[in-house]
Amino acid sequence: MPKRSSIKRPADINRLAASIVRDAIGEGGSVADLKGKDPAAVALGRKGGLKGGKARAAKLSAEERSEIAKRAANARWKNKD
16 A cells, blocks of 8 residues: 655645645645745744743633633533533
């Protein structure tokens, strides 16, 4: 059985077709290239995102954290009838 590629293909049919053509003619190019994102901006956004939850939690009081947790639990169990 042939080994499958670990590259994810785009769900959009037009982008998938473009990806197949690029692979066929040897240009390569990954799915990430199709999104047109600047790698430096992505890295900077990730850096801030990794800090965000911890910084927010540090600012919340115990009562506020408890209330948020209760709302989250209710939302999770809402459709579990």
